Amino acid sequence: MTSFAIVGHTARTDGAFSLNDLPSGGGRMDVLCRCVNASLFLSHTLRRDVECAIVLLGPPVPPRTVQFSGQKVRSLNPDERSPAALIKKALLLPCGSEFRESSEGVSVRKGGVERLVREHRFGVLDERGTDIRTADVVPDAFLLSDHLNFSADEETLLSACPKFSVGPAVLHADSAITVLLNELDRRGAGWK
Amino acid sequence: MTSFAIVGHTARTDGAFSLNDLPSGGGRMDVLCRCVNASLFLSHTLRRDVECAIVLLGPPVPPRTVQFSGQKVRSLNPDERSPAALIKKALLLPCGSEFRESSEGVSVRKGGVERLVREHRFGVLDERGTDIRTADVVPDAFLLSDHLNFSADEETLLSACPKFSVGPAVLHADSAITVLLNELDRRGAGWK
Incomplete structure (x- = not known):
């Protein structure tokens, strides 16, 4: 299982945003939607061995964590509005400190980064980190x-998290996820 | 200069689509919007040395080509609706067989793949193609x-175009562009 988690520092936590205005009204919810899709989509199928958690830290009730399971999720399409609709539905569901399913393969709970860091051995991205291509081991969990x-x-x-670089250019989080998955795909298939 | 071109086989050619319905009403215009943004965006800046052309082959007046210049484009944001709005504006502008600017850095013309192939030495993606990591030379133009x-x-x-593979998994076009740019970034900066 490969896990990605992305911190959305301004992303709304109550579902009171329009699918027509993810960047502004959603508190850059568009960024998180692209990360969910970069984590889960292959051409014509989903990565069933990947899960993606987004941590929402915007108003009015932060922190919330919404998790997408590549194995279980249904009705997810690759446009930004599609994960946004599932996030909105998740945020409208009352939840406690344990994950509660809001749609097939989508769950929500209270809590944020502190708990995720206890649950995963994350790698993080850093321009001065180890190049993922030359790293002896690439983690199967990344926090961005x-x-x-x-x-x-x-x-x-x-x-304490090990630090990695994906290349000489500083990329958006979703692009970094794509490059990380390409490296993991290659290692998994025995490519260079 | 690095050039990407993406063929949108069902993408509308008249601007009569809603920004709220890019996948269906736009004829999968969402796919092309993600490709434009994957081509042009870095974190907090644009790739000024990249241009991205999309070829629209849907109804009612195919083919049309809309070109984005990373050097000149303004008012482009990384959410899907942003390039979609610029594409819509381009398609509403009457045009002939030469590029006509519809917004800063965005131009439109009649014509499609045949002409682009005469203008660029494209590489194309193929699962059985040369691995881009081991290729002696990676083209600076790709058609997807x-x-x-x-x-x-x-x-x-x-x-006659040389064929390349980006890895063992079959990716969406925008993800393939991200991986190609990572390879070009690395080669340009002297990374492995």
Whole structure:
């Protein structure tokens, strides 16, 4: 199982956003939607061995975590509105501290980065990190940030995580996920 | 200059589609929008040395080609609706066989793949092609297809193009563009 988690520092936590306005009204929910789809989609199928969690830290009730299971999710299409509709539905469901399923393969709970870091051995991206192509081992879990940098508190939580670089250019989170999955695909299939 | 071109076999050619319904009403315009953004966006900036052309072959007046210049484009955001709005504006502009600018850095003309193939030395993607990581030379122009395969006529036009593979998994066109750009970034910066 490969796991991605993406922190959405401004993403709304109540489902009160329009699918027609994900960037502004959704608090850059568009960034998270692209990350979900980059994590889960192959051409004409889904990556059944990948899960993707998004951590929503915007108003009014942060933190919330919405998790997509590649194995179980249904009715997910590759356009941004499709995961957004599932996120909206998840956020409209009352939840506690354990995951509660809002749609097939989509679950929501209270809580954020601190708990995720206890549950996974994340790698994180850093321009000065080890090049993923030359790394002896590439983790099967990565935590990424949205369009903003990790906060100081998040940096502290992540200080022990191994750091990797995907290349000389600084990419959007969804593009970084695509490059990471390409590296994992190649290693899994015995390609260079 | 790096060039990408993507064939949208069902994409509408008259701008009569809603930004709220790119997949269906737009004839999978969402696929092309993701390809434009995968071609042009870096984190917090644009790839000024990349251009991206989309070939629209849907009703009512195919073929049309809309070109985005990374050097010149303005008002482009990374959500799908943003390039879609610029495409819509381009398609509403009467045009002839030469590019006519519809917004800064966005131009439209009549014509499609046949002309593009005469103008560029494209590489194409093929599962049995040369692995881009081991290729001696990676082209600076690639032609990709949307969610459908190239037609028989397109295959004939492209028969002389060198063929490359980006990895063991079959990816969406926008993900393939991201992996290709990662390879070009690495080669350009002297990384492995």
